Amino acid sequence: MKRYVKLGVDIFMEHHVSLLKGKRVGLLTNQTGANEKLVSTVRLFHQHPDIHLTALFAPEHGLKTAAKEGERFSDMVHEETGVPVFSLYGESKKPTIPMMNRVDVIVFDIQDIGSRYYTYIYTLAYMMQACASTGKKIIVLDRPNPIGGCEVEGNLMDDDFTSFVGLYPIPNRHGMTVGELATYFNEEFSIHCDLTVIEMEGWERDCYFTETQLPWIPPSPNTTNLDMMLLYPGTCLIEGTNLSEGRGTTQPFEIVGAPFINGVKFQDEVNAVGLEGVHARAILFRPTYQKYVGENCEGIQLHITNRELFKPIYTLVHVLEIIYKMYPKELKFLEYGNLKHPMFDLLAGSDCLRKALLENRTNDYLAACQIDSEKFKENRRPYLRYR
CATH class of the missing domain: 3.90.1150.140 (Aspartate Aminotransferase, domain 1)
Incomplete structure (x- = not known):
C-alpha cells in the first residue's frame, strides 16, 4: 500500500507563504522542485500574488537538469518568468555578493538522493553560508530521502579530502532528508544562518520513494530508478x-x-x-x-x-x-x-579504501566504516525530524 506523503512545498504554499510577503525572494531549485501535482515551484511562486520572485539559483546539471555531470553552465534568464537564473555550477559554486544583493530570503526546493557525493546538499550548504554572511534567511522545503532514513553506511571523511563531492564528514549513505541535513550542517559545522525547515507530513524513516504516492522526477540525467x-x-x-x-x-x-x-x-x-x-x-x-x-x-x-x-x-x-x-x-x-x-x-x-584494496586489508576498512557509521548515527540523532 502506498503511503500518502505531503511535501514541504505543498505545506508551505498552504500555510507559510506569509513568510515571504513583502520580501524579495530567491529560489534555489531545479526540475525536481514541483508539488505533488507536478506544478513547478518556480511557477507556484511566480504566479502567487504575495511572492515577489527576484532570482533563481541553479545547482549542478542546471535548472532543467539537462547538463551532464561536471558540465559548467552560465547565468541566463528564465524564459517563462523573465527572472534571472544564477549558475551555482559555473565560475563559482558559491553565491556571490551581487547575487545575494538581489534577495531578502532564499527558498531551497530540490530532491536529493541520499548519498554523500551528490552535490546538491553542498550547494545548499554554500547558500546557507552566504545567507549567514549577508544576514539573509533561508527556508528549506523538505523532501523524502528516496533510499530511506534508517540505514547509515560508510566512513566519515578526513578533513584533508574535502571537496564538492564531500564537503562535510558524513557517511556515503547518510539516511537524512535535506531538511535534516540543513539543520545538522547549520549547528554541527557552525554556519549559524537564519534557517527554517518546512517539514513533510506522512514520511517515515523506513519509507522508500516507491512506497509513496509521489511522482518521481529525476534530479540529474543518470538518476534512473x-x-x-x-x-x-x-x-x-x-x-x-x-x-x-x-x-x-x-x-x-x-x-x-x-x-x-x-x-x-x-x-x-x-x-x-x-x-x-x-x-x-x-x-x-x-x-x-x-x-x-x-x-x-x-x-x-x-x-x-x-x-x-x-x-x-x-x-x-x-x-x-x-x-x-x-x-x-x-x-x-x-x-x-x-x-x-x-x-x-x-x-x-x-585514502584508506584505496590503500586497503592495494594491501588486501578491506576487512579492516569495513570495520572502521562500521565504527564511523555508528558514531554518525549518534551525532545525527538530535537533528532527525521524522520517526
Missing part, C-alpha cells in the same frame, strides 16, 4: 577508477565493467562471495559517452534482490577487491593534475 539510487552510495566510487560505472548506457551506476574484463568470470567471482541482497549478472555493453565510448565492455549488472539486506558500500568494496585480484595490472585509480588527491580518494573521503 530506486535500484540505481540504492547502489549509488557504493557504485559512485567507480567514477574514480578506469572502470565504467555505466554512464552512457541505460543502466548507469548499476553496471561495473571495462574492455579488459571477462564478464562471466567476474560474475561468478562476485556471486561466490555470497553478498546479501544482491546478485551479479554478466553483461556486454557499449557506452555512448564518458569512458570507453563505442567500445565493447564486459562486466556485471548488480541486481538488488532484497533492499533491506543490501549494503551498497560493503558490496562495492568486495566488487573492487575482486577486480583488483583478477586484474591487478589493469585497474587504475584516476589522477587529475588539478586535484590534490586522486578522484577515488575524494569520493571515498580518504
